[in-house]
Amino acid sequence: MSLMGLTAVELGKKIKSKEVSVNEAAEAALDGIKNVDGTINSYVTVLSEEDIKKRAEEVQKGIEKGVYTGPLAGVPVAIKDNMCTEGILTTCSSKILGNFVPTYTAEAVVNLIKAGAVIIGKTNMDEFAMGSTTETSYYGATKNPWNTEHVPGGSSGGSCAAVAAEECSYALGSDTGGSIRQPSSFCGVTGIKPTYGTVSRYGLIAYGSSLDQIGPVAKDVTDCAAILEAIASYDPKDSTSVKREDYNFTSALKDNIKGMRIGLPKEYFGEGLDEEVKAAIFKAVDVLKQKGAEVSEFSLGLVEYAIPAYYVIASAEASSNLARFDGVKYGYRCDNYNGLHNMLKKTRSEGFGAEVKRRIMLGSFVLSSGYYDAYYIKALRTKALIKQEFDKAFENYDVIIAPASPSTAPKLGDSLSDPIKMYLGDIYTISANLAGLPGITVPCGTDSKGLPIGLQMLGNCFEEKKIIQTAYAYEQSREYVHCSICK
């Protein structure tokens, strides 16, 4: 087995004990990329072997001198291509940022570097994180490592595929409407979307600022807790950053959920949910019951309003956030133009892909005079009501269990033809972003096609520990399954 078949924490231990050098670990990641990335296309950019080696040597020395003492020191990581990395191309999988080399690094990545991470490359995604399949990337679709005829999910499809295909040890993703949890489910890996404000958004290229959160993608819950502990911080550079009392997420890694109150929202298990996915989730719920969790069903209101509210809010924020891409200070500029306005329009029209334009148009419309109240304000009022529904639910429950997606990974090309159908696939993940809640996805089986099924757990705001503890307890009941491409 390759060193990339180990979990990040296991690899970190081997590095610490000098059984494996930092450079050997980085080389294993590069070997993984050489073996499969021609097929999978997880990466937009892979750093040069020389740069990786230089960093690996630096970290090796740092470990020996006692500078890097954490569990992730020396472990190779892949970063989603919407996080700025100083001196490293950052494209957001868009043509408009095809030549953009940031002059600073996103705070979450700075935190990883301080923890001794070795960055291997930048991962593919849906353009500007708008999509659920990683097919809207300007740099070609990423394939699902379990079956390359299927999508890896999105928008953090490159990060999740890279972890599953063992082209890195772990990765960072971002989640605006499910973009960590859904592709983690499709790729058979574990991912966390933290409570809004837990991880700094400084240097994360914004899509929907009130919804975006960076989070870890890895092989198991232990890794995810350790990564989250490393990246979470209060950051004055992000005005929505929250100063939390407790960042000790790994202390929740306990195989004990006696008395944990778990709620199953009836509305999440009804029409539209694939029977095999449903069966796998209920099987996982049985494991939790056997371990002493108190499980019951309840009714979560307003579920059907989450997607329309989300698409109004996310598109509105996107139309505003993406106004900065205009070919003036950085990125793509069109060739022939007639005056400033024509240059701006042409640059944007040539630089953005179809899905991004669709959302900018919708966002501009719902914010326009005459429609602002009917759509945008209405969506914000709906968001307040959805938040109240979750507040009520968490009076009775510690953890809410849901599927991560109505089905397993669809085939390439099946989703893009019908945008609304694609948006409906986000039904189980989107509410957590609207309500700011933390969520985790862990693998819980495969369907008859051999594609992974994910189990999602949602917690109340600032209660990551409860979902980490529940997910960890569940995980003890099953082995991690490596996908066949890396065997």
Added chain:
Amino acid sequence: MNFFKQGDFYIMANIISDETIEYVGILAKLELSEDEKEQAKKDMGSMLDYIDKLGELDTSGVEPMSHVFPVNNIFREDVVTNGDDSRNILSNAPEEKDGSFVVPKTFD
């Protein structure tokens, strides 16, 4: 755009006119081809039909929630903490001259 107002909410039938698409194109600073315009009319119409579902909800008296936690403006002293990075920043410019970004002539 045809709205049929009834009570407090709008009934579906979002027919997006050429004028609306033109106008949104101006707001969004996007120049769409004829084909793209037709597609955008269809897409936006069906999205709005779907979004109109929100009209079923009685939200009177509900405060719009832009942030899930109470957030306030965060002020800091007006002191420069970052260095002069203009050289690096300009290295990303599509066109630069004398330490400035070059843009097409904006007025005659």
